[in-house]
Amino acid sequence: MQVSIPGLTVCAAILIVAYFSRGMLIIGLIASMAFGATAAMILTALGGSSPQIYTLFAALLVMAVTARRHLWFELGSVFGSIRPIWILASLMAYAVIGAWLFPRFFAGQTIVFVQAKTRGAVVEAALAPVSGNISQTGYFIVGGLTAVALCVLLLHSDRIDQVRRGFFLWCGLHTGMGLIDFIGKSAGAGDLLAPIRTASYALLTDAVEAGFVRIAGAFSEASAFASASLACLAFCYTYWRMTKSHLAQWLAGILLFLVILSTSSTAYIGLALLSIPVAFMMLLSVLKGRIEREEILITALMATGMVAIIGISLYDAGVLDPFVRLINSTIINKASSASGEERAYWNVKSLQSIVDTSGLGIGFGSSRASSWPIAVLSQLGFFGSLMMALLLGVLVSGIGRVREWVDPETDAVVTSVRNAALAGIVASSVSAGSADPGMLFFIAFAVVATARVRARRAMAAFERTRHRLVTQAL
Numbered sequence: 001m002q003v004s005i006p007g008l009t010v011c012a013a014i015l016i017v018a019y020f021s022r023g024m025l026i027i028g029l030i031a032s033m034a035f036g037a038t039a040a041m042i043l044t045a046l047g048g049s050s051p052q053i054y055t056l057f058a059a060l061l062v063m064a065v066t067a068r069r070h071l072w073f074e075l076g077s078v079f080g081s082i083r084p085i086w087i088l089a090s091l092m093a094y095a096v097i098g099a100w101l102f103p104r105f106f107a108g109q110t111i112v113f114v115q116a117k118t119r120g121a122v123v124e125a126a127l128a129p130v131s132g133n134i135s136q137t138g139y140f141i142v143g144g145l146t147a148v149a150l151c152v153l154l155l156h157s158d159r160i161d162q163v164r165r166g167f168f169l170w171c172g173l174h175t176g177m178g179l180i181d182f183i184g185k186s187a188g189a190g191d192l193l194a195p196i197r198t199a200s201y202a203l204l205t206d207a208v209e210a211g212f213v214r215i216a217g218a219f220s221e222a223s224a225f226a227s228a229s230l231a232c233l234a235f236c237y238t239y240w241r242m243t244k245s246h247l248a249q250w251l252a253g254i255l256l257f258l259v260i261l262s263t264s265s266t267a268y269i270g271l272a273l274l275s276i277p278v279a280f281m282m283l284l285s286v287l288k289g290r291i292e293r294e295e296i297l298i299t300a301l302m303a304t305g306m307v308a309i310i311g312i313s314l315y316d317a318g319v320l321d322p323f324v325r326l327i328n329s330t331i332i333n334k335a336s337s338a339s340g341e342e343r344a345y346w347n348v349k350s351l352q353s354i355v356d357t358s359g360l361g362i363g364f365g366s367s368r369a370s371s372w373p374i375a376v377l378s379q380l381g382f383f384g385s386l387m388m389a390l391l392l393g394v395l396v397s398g399i400g401r402v403r404e405w406v407d408p409e410t411d412a413v414v415t416s417v418r419n420a421a422l423a424g425i426v427a428s429s430v431s432a433g434s435a436d437p438g439m440l441f442f443i444a445f446a447v448v449a450t451a452r453v454r455a456r457r458a459m460a461a462f463e464r465t466r467h468r469l470v471t472q473a474l
Helices: 005-020 024-032 054-066 071-081 084-105 132-156 160-186 222-243 246-261 265-288 293-315 317-332 338-356 372-397 400-405 408-431 439-473
Strands: 111-115 122-126
Touching: 005 024, 005 054, 005 160, 024 054, 024 132, 024 160, 024 439, 054 132, 071 084, 071 132, 084 132, 084 372, 084 439, 111 338, 132 439, 160 222, 160 246, 160 408, 160 439, 222 246, 222 265, 222 408, 246 265, 265 293, 265 408, 338 372, 372 408, 372 439, 400 439, 408 439
Parallel strands: none
Antiparallel strands: 111 122
């Protein structure tokens, strides 16, 4: 094991900020997600795997919850009141068993894509146990345990303000480092964030797309930065619309700027998909005759942008040529490019592996795909995919019909966190290669699930009080 001094320094800085923010465990965990290419150590025993620093904060959170005096009572309350937690526990067990069993049981019977030990590239090979079975499954189990630990904390005390501050700190750090990376590269200063990129995997931070520098922020590549940016944008936009927060408004505007300039196909496709529900809600407001000021502002900005683009093209059409080449290379011609064809081939072979394993899957971490749903299907099989779909359904439904039993601030935070996780899933569906939905998914699951239980408890308490008062009146 090799320890990284810059990685540990970043961890210490986050702990200090989280401590003075009055929520060291929750705020520290959420803020650490902004550092997507920072590792505190390299595990040579696992083929040089370098866990991101959020795993340390997750382990700290789990250990702190484990040390609670009434842990077993609180766990019983969590498993007794949050039924989807049983699905999560079952999926964790299935992932561990499948990661050990399936690569051995179906060894050599299907094709997978793994990291080459010498060249560092993804190569095609016959199914066999690999280090990814341990590392990727480990990430997933850490995420699942973190969700359970958060459920314990959130269910037994009101910590929604810590969640809110943690997400704003995460979005602020992510936005700030994105701007630093963009300004540094645009000014010719190079990668200013290189000292904190301590992860051992391939770093594509100096890439150029159609003449534009690619923004990677604190991540290893533009695609990963774009995925996190879309999640942060969804959180800030939702919170702004629900609370009229100026901080969220400014962060959303800067994040939109960074997403557009990230030169990532994931960013553009994900942004187009996320714009659909936004446009639908605005259309619904028009039909109801209740147009809000924020919707007028969005429409005005879009119209201004379109007029500016048309005006520039009429004055000098050549000015827009670099942007046209960028759109052609990242979206229109992406599928026919060498990278696009390679990723499509990964997905086709991953789908074929489902047939080759009779729907059981090849095991967690056994292969790489280029879309999260395909990775889930190929690695977890139909049974595991069903459980994952049920967990995803918890996020999609949100607080649901018990929304009236939570205060407006809690509703805004929970809905914003839920939307951030769903935006992350949309981005992962475009380009992610692992079946692990990510730490944000598990945090959002815990926030949504506990909010629903607390809302139902408030509703039940109100009904009991009303029944008692009616009984006394009679």
